[in-house]
Amino acid sequence: MKALIVDDEQHVRDAIRLLIDWNEFGIETLLEADNVAEAIACVEREEPEIVFTDMLMPGPSGIRLLEWLAERYPRTKTVVISGHDDFEFVRNTVKFGGIDYILKPIVEDELRAAAAKAVDCRKREDLALQTSRERSIEVNQLKPVYWDKMFSNLAGDPSYYDTIQGSLQREFGLAADTRECRVAVLRLSALDRVIRDKFASSPDLLFFTLSNICNELLREAAAGYAFRFWNSDSEIVLLLWRRLGDAEALLARINAGLFAALQGRAAFGLGSVRPFPGGVAESLREAQRALKRRNLLARGGSVFAYSAAEAPTSSPALRLGEYEAGLRLAVRSGNEERIRHAVSGLFAAIRGLSSISEEQLELWQYEFALQRERWQQELFGGETERQPSMALAAELAFEPPVAVDGTLSVAAWEERFATGMIALARRVADFQHRESRIMFDIAAYIERHYDEEIALQDIAARFFLSREYISRKFKQDIGVNLSDYIERIRMDKAKLLLLNRSLRIAQIAATVGYKDEKYFSKVFKKLEGKTPGEYRREHEEGDAPAERQPGASP
Structure with a gap:
């Protein structure tokens, strides 16, 4: 903070400077002037927040300085220090917003109190101004969002116009007797790639920039308003209520503005002229359809006006x-x-x-x-x-x-x-290889646990697969059904055990996972063509045959 001391006597300026600790009040710079002309030049150059001034000096008086400050720098706080107890001086001090009037000789406590009052008053004003500016910034930031919502509501429900009619007249000058409108649509996907690439990381900033450019030209023509359409995550809608016949030329100028600012253009869909406000939604749908029917093989950056005579595309030119x-x-x-x-x-x-x-x-x-x-x-x-x-x-x-x-x-x-x-x-090859490996893992699991009760549901739960998938995939990769594979493993183990005559057949059945000896014998005969006893008798003499690989034919 800066303070200026204005007095034609050096010793008075020195006294004011030395009587109090200015840093205590946050005043870091003390300036001096010995006449009003020099004071005015100093204020224009340094813009001090507080001025201490005498009233009677050679040349213009302190009253002239107070008047000039009140006119040019009304937020500057002034304290008069005068050797004259003059009503006219006091009256002018109050008239031009002076904080205090101190008589010479200067008393330290009076000067300190006046300085504190001036500093406090200026700080409170600064805080109020800052708060006001912040609120103004917030309002200005929220205002476009507010109008985006209002206009989006209007596009969906024409009766909403009655709610915002007065606001539209005050904010946009939309005449109460407006009877017709026309809608254009700008979709982000219809922008030149150079624009989309620039704003790839910030779509909100892209919407803000596009809306501002559109509205700058719409305001110049007093023709309408562009807003981010809340019912879509990729569209800006331009509602036009004046110069409807020049809409295509106006959109072409907007495209020129986009190119000048962003080095790219947009494709616009343009609906037909409709009654206002009842036809806003229909004109919007027409603009959207016109944009959808544009030829993507042709250069963008054009205006595509809706034509009722144009047949919509009912089917693709070729089928995938x-x-x-x-x-x-x-x-x-x-x-x-x-x-x-x-x-x-x-x-x-x-x-x-x-x-x-x-x-x-x-x-x-x-x-x-x-x-x-x-x-x-x-x-x-x-x-x-x-x-x-x-x-x-x-x-x-x-x-x-x-x-x-x-x-x-x-x-x-x-x-x-x-x-x-x-x-x-x-991916397919990797997936199939990985899935085939899982089937071999299941086969290995069966070989280790053949003597336990093995149910398909248990295997499905252990390997996090469906029963149907295991049944199908196991046969495809291993070559046999899962149940047949389990039985073959058990039978191969049983044949080895049958060579040991000290083991009873019931023990062997239990060892390979069968609680019922008769059922074991039935399965054994089905696969080997003979009962376990017959197999044992045939192999009583000679070496035991080599163990067959799981899944091999008997």
């Missing part, structure tokens, strides 16, 4: 289902050349199209999503809890990249898709 089998087989083969060949066939057909609309692209993406579900079952065996997440796999997206100029880049799209399919083939 025609290429699904080839793509799926190529992925299963794991051969990169074969995958690229299958992908090139699909994209050769896409290149043959003269137009690709957003509507068509959405239909393709929907069709591909269905294919993806089928692939989920076929390529990964239907075990959803074990398979890789296809919903998040980049290789399974059918989203085309956008060129710098806003057009759909078919060449880059083909390369992205082919690369993704190759990566998917690797």
